[in-house]
Amino acid sequence: MHQPSPAIVSQDGVRRLPRWGLLLFCVIYALAGFFWRDPWKRDDITSFGYMLELAQGNGNWLNPGLLGESAHFNALLPYWLGAWAIQCAPAWITPSLAVRLVFAALLFLTMLATWYAVYYLARSRRAQPVSFAFGGEAKPADYARAVADGGILALLACLGLAQPAHETAPALVQLCSAALLLFGLAALPYRARLAAAVGSLGMLGLTLSGAPTIAVLLGTLGLLVHGTGHATDWVATHSEYEQTAQELQRLRRRRWCGLMGIVTLLLLSAVLASWLDLWRWRIDPPPMRWVPWRNWIRMHLWFCWPVWPFTLWTLWGWRHQWRQALPSRHIALPLGMIFISTLGTLLTNRNDTLLLLALPAYAALAAFALPTFRRSVGAFVDWFSLILFSLAGSYIWFVWIAAVTGVPERPAARVYRMLEGFTPRFKWGMFLLGLLATLAWGALVRWRTMRLRPAIWKSMILPAGGVGMCWVLLTSLWLPALNYTKSYVPVARSISHMMGAEQHMPACVQVYALEDAQITALMYYSKLPLTRNKAASCPWLLTHEKTLPILPHVFDMQQWQQQGVVRRPGDKNDAIAVFARTTHTSPNARNSSEAGKDDSHSASTAVNASTNADTSANAASGAASASSATP
Template identity: 45%
Template sequence: MNLPTPAIVAQSAVRRLPRPALLLLCVVYVLAGFWDRAPWKSQDLEALGYMLQLAQPALGETANWFRPSLLGQHDPQLALLPFWLGAGFLQWAPAGWEVTFSRLPFIGMLGLTLAATWYAVYALARHPAAQPVAFAFGGEAKPGDYARALADGGLLALLACLGLARLAHEATPALSQLCFSSLIFVGLSTLPRWRLLSGLAVVVGMMGLTLSGAPSVALWLGVGGSLIRAVATIDPVQGRLRMLDLGLLALLCLLCITTAGVLDLWRWRVVPHTLLDVHILAKLMLWFTWPAWPLALWSLWRWRGQLSQVWRYPHLALPLWFVTVTVGATWFTGFSDRALLLALPGVAALAAFALPTLRRSLGALIDWFTLLFFSICALTIWVVWIAMQTGFPAQPAANVAKLAPGFLPAFSAPAFALALLATLAWAGLVKWRIGHHRAAIWKSMVLPASGAVLCWLLLMSLWLPLLNFARSYGPTVQKVQVVTGTARCLQYAGISQAQGAALLFHAQVRLQAATQPSAECPWLVMDEKNLPLLGDRLGALGWTPEATADRLGERSDRLLIFRAKNPAPDHTTTLPEAAKN
């Protein structure tokens, strides 16, 4: 029988997930990957470069906070707010703590994303159409307990998504877009129960998303979500959206349009595709939203009785709308996983509504699959780490030496202790999960979420030195410094913004566009790919090749170092010594 609501849940199935355990899981996930990690190639490093240029402009220059630039180039499609936040915190950073301070607002935004997703699912689950079937003699789950259990499951589903781990731990506009889209999601989900707070969340979310480089997505999410809330059937106890609410939302949309116009943010990067490219998008979604997408599809199937008039049921309509908009944005932006990142809260919300409809056999299948998958992943990480430290087993050690030539592993007692503690906690969780205990509808998401957090933590502790060596420009810049010595000024020609940001951060030098050699700047760096275009011109200016610096032997990412044939005296105005530092 196709019931209007397929959720049949007893009060015993919505027992509370221990708050300390859930909060600890979130804190570990948020901090792992931000703390003690070098900026990675390339968006993470480029973002840091923009922040450094805003917070520490070159002597004689004034930072233009409305037109951030890097290597003298301004991107008209650049997001503003994330760089403002990072540069603002960076100005307060003591020496050696620049990266950590620039990431503080992004740590807060990831935490806010998790909290917003929890409250959004909680509010949607309180909708009358999302509540479980009432039993003839009582005993069904209470509305508040049921909503809290689904919110816990939705948060766990978000933590389990594979695509969240790396992109959500980079200080880039992608994370700020995720945060502000989540605020729009929670604001619309809680309307009209909490009008003031909900309206504030929508205001901050739409304006933040506009200033984070996605004004079109902000309007689509805000306008479409507002219409869904306007036509949805709301319980009289909760109240209905008033014309004043819709008027305020309309004014907010107008404000976003005006802001985007004033700051010249209305620019499009539409990449044409054909239907033959659908498989590319499908592959991206399969791994990026795993393991939440199978549950989301199951949820749509089990709640199909409400899909014929989905606009009346915000617990389905709002997540579907957010997923549809962000998948569309992914399609039109060249299959960017950074655009698809915004779909994860909606996918997690849909996955949460599958939990009260899961059969016991399907729940057991999820448990065993995730148990094997994440246990094998964790074991692999440990085996490779042991091989790096001891040389045994020989094959993993040889693979590391081949893929990262020049890497010298070092033992870190804090990292080892943290990884060991997390692994023991995973073993205890597995023992609890396979034991006999009362059923809870969120139990099927405990192992996927905890396994994802475990593997991410192991990577960011045991493998962090290796990943920093392989994914950062630190070793490359060290090779440059071996050649250039104590030079505090470098000229550049034909380098990428990531390479320029690496020189600014790792070498802490002043960069100057290529001109004739001078006594102040007697060295020049250039990307080897541009040698055929610029080689003759640089030779005419008086530069001669001296050495090369590559990333792990990659010819596609190699810097050429030029020295002056006969450095001429610098006839420009002499800068104070402090400016050279």
């Protein structure tokens, strides 16, 4: 026996959100944060380095890397897309801008796929609202469209989406692929050919972007949901037409063809991952201590805000639909996707990346909470969003004014202390962008507080608009300061000036124990000829400051003299030590010296790995503090 739907929606409550407004908001959100900045540390500039190596013909397309070493993350498709963008871009477009344009398009494609995924989930028979005794209930297509509008607003309201979605890293390609796969699985009973094409892109995209295990698990989820459901679920999706026995039999055959297509795609993804050697097992569960679990809970609470409270409301309101032996697919598909991603965050150390893949599913479940809201709940969401984001926007303006004018003195002094070496300046372009975003927020609040006809997506307008306003303010008013703390340009310029590369470019520069992000910055901004080859007789040596204690075990330090240490603004632990060669030994002497160091080098490998791990941890901590720092 099917339980009645908790959604009671009239035709008047599913009026369409203005298309021009929704499209404009999505475009602004997708573009804000991609322009007027340098590639930022870590994943952003590291991935850009791999793309640049492929575009310049210096890397292996099946094994991307930097200076002869493989990439730290076993992804292919993100680096291919970036390399193709660099190669196809005209001369007046810089390589970094060419890559960002492609990834901005991927973010917009993610929004589009999420909208259609929610739309087709809402078309499910058991997702439809209650039919009224005398008519007037929402039509299926109009209801699905209104729920999908709420779903895309819920996705854009997620706090955890903002920064990862605006980086040219594999995480964005994985997010787009996950949204496409959810779209394909949701549309399978309606548009079989379109679903097959979109689902194939999503599953193969996940496989080629470093997540073959997630691809196989999500494909298996779709197989279970569609395979264990009632055959009448597929028939009921076409219930607006009178069905004959032949038509029912044809729809059942279509269902089995769809299931066989999912199985074929699963096998293809597994074979492709094996052929390209993309399977990597990163099982690293957190220790059974309170602190790691507390951090894990905190990350989930802020990363998925504000959609996780809506998701809990959906699970409670639609509890009769998903607690059955054969749960409704509009609940089972996104809930299973969230479960897989959450389980992945527990078993691996890729918490933010895997949680990012669950945001389209969170948005889908949050959208189904909107038809069940009472008026008091919607009013609470509106007032909470109004107060929260108005205060957040005011704080961003207050800190920016203090930094630019020096008034008030105490906040300004704090900003100057945190941004040592950076001088905030007034820029008309950034100011006008921030002003327009603030005025748009005010207009949105005024429009929302007016007496309007009911619409189920209205409760998501202010949360999404508030997050969008704050993101535009951060990427306009605060962008110069954020770019200063997250960019490697000051480091690259300081090292180039220390070497005198502007007047005389050295023949080669040897690097040891540097991160790929640092190497990319030095190659891209300083054009230094870097090499990892220890046998090269280079006049300069660059290494991480934390490796100084083990350098005598790797190099003959009598030949080197330290010239200084260059630290990246915003993270004092991210420091590069610069050495100049004082003497030039003969090739025979150098070879014998290198042979004598082989044993000591192998003995110091473990020390070097530990040092690099500490460096990465400290740098990550610095990144978190820098991102929360005010400009």
